[in-house]
Amino acid sequence: MKPVEDFLKNKLHGRQQSGTYRELKPENSLVDFCSNDYLGFARSAVLKQSIVNEVDTHPLSLNGAAGSRLLSGNIQYAEDLEKQIATYHDSEAGLLFNSGYDANLGLLSSLAQRGDTIILDELVHASIIDGARLSYANRYSFKHNDFDSLESKLKLAKGNCYVVIESVYSMDGDTPPLVEILSLTEKYNAALIVDEAHALGLYAKGLVCELGLQRRIFARVVTFGKALGGHGAIVLGSNNLRNYLINFARSFIYTTAAPFHQLAAIKMAYQLLENSREAIISLKRNIELFKQQVNTGENFTLLNSNSPIQCIVLNSNEMAREAAKQLQMNNFDVRSILSPTVAQGTERIRICLHSFNTENELTLLAVTLNKFILLHA
Ligand SMILES: Cc1ncc(COP(=O)(O)O)c(C=O)c1O
Known part of the structure; x- marks a missing residue:
């Protein structure tokens, strides 16, 4: 077993050294700008009840x-x-x-x-x-x-x-x-x-x-x-x-x-x-609101996207990690995407928008982001 355990340790050590070590984190209570729950279905009490009813009507x-x-x-x-x-x-x-x-x-x-x-x-x-x-x-x-x-x-x-x-x-x-x-x-x-x-x-x-x-x-x-x-x-x-x-x-x-x-x-x-026309409209409105309010300046780039996935390229693992940390400290669940997951130089924060994010949350997120960008420009 020893050689195999050594192999595992070395590989993990390599990850730690390069700052790309992955670990599982428990759920948090930050504002969700991270999940793929674009329309809020995963958290929908209405959906949960209809699933329970559907299961109940099939007792066999x-x-x-x-x-x-x-x-x-x-x-x-x-x-x-x-x-x-x-x-x-x-x-x-x-x-x-x-x-x-x-x-x-x-x-x-x-x-x-x-x-x-x-x-x-x-x-x-x-x-x-x-x-x-x-x-x-x-x-x-x-x-x-x-x-x-x-x-x-x-x-x-x-x-x-x-x-x-x-x-x-x-x-x-x-x-x-x-x-x-x-x-x-x-x-x-x-x-x-x-x-x-x-x-x-x-x-x-x-x-x-x-x-x-x-x-x-x-x-x-x-x-x-x-x-x-x-x-x-x-x-x-x-x-x-x-x-x-x-x-x-x-x-x-x-x-x-x-x-x-x-x-x-x-x-x-x-x-x-x-029956989700309104949720889809809210999602699209939130995408527009976010794009209107974020200002990435000259050094960083907001990738061209009309989808709920909005990425700000911050050019290095350090900067992407630091931006995510700052946002998390301000109560926003935003994650960094580092190289080698994305190409070197395109490290970023990835913000996922949802129908249920409020206007206030979006504005606060944009203000926090803009401050960070200004400080690091
Ligand atoms: C484009 C794309 N295809 C497929 C998958 C995999 O889907 P699942 O999470 O259901 O395994 C993902 C998940 O992130 C994805 O982003």
Whole structure:
């Protein structure tokens, strides 16, 4: 055991030395500018009660699925839910996964075969990168949102080609030029996959539906752990794709199915989403309010984003860490994102806005931030 324990200690020591050591922290009572609970669903008493009611009206449901979907773990409720969600997003079919991570892993690793090509925007989420890595396909990444870079990789593609992007990027909060990227992938006969994890909530049905592109996109990944305040994900696409994933996606096949109460929570969250026009308007208003009030001066940059994810690039780990500390001391839960998670020189604080943040909270946050920026300019 000794060599292995030494290896662990050395690796952790390296993290501590470089200031990138990660540790779990208990919940806090600071004002939430950190979570993905964009519409307040995770904290909604109304949603909680409707989930309890839904579970109560299914007294025969099991506490746990007690098997994978392909063995004893499948229930009609899950299949009905898949159809409902697919219809909501105007998709032919959908397949539930236990998390967004599982969905991306299963989708990408099973689709692309040896000799095929996967092309990723350089800023896609780790679950997409891991899914691509698990396949035997050729892999390329293109410069973030850059057509020329994407086209140069499309020209290299062999076999079936899959291009994967996000509709709201989790670390920068920006949105790709979806129509143009789609047209480019169509020109090269590549299949476009869009991860909508952070777009749901800002757009009631995701950005793809907002732009009316659903019929032209090969697959979408929608997750339930962000604006829906729950857990799990669905891959949306054709019936063929659904059947393919049931047969080949290992993160779907070899895992216990989600328990009934998780499915009930997803179903109820979708019901609430259909009645969340006002929350979406509040979220959009708060995004505007925040952007109007923050002044990053000449040395720092507020990244261009119209989403709830707003990042101020502070150029170093030290500065990003210090800004987060100052904000936390002023009662705001804001976290720093350090290199190597983001590229060196682009270290930042990442502020997540919500429908439930008050105008007063937003103003105080902006004032505190502006003071910090002025002091360190
Ligand atoms: C773009 C994106 N896709 C997928 C995931 C993974 O989803 P989940 O948290 O449900 O595993 C995340 C989570 O942060 C994400 O940001």
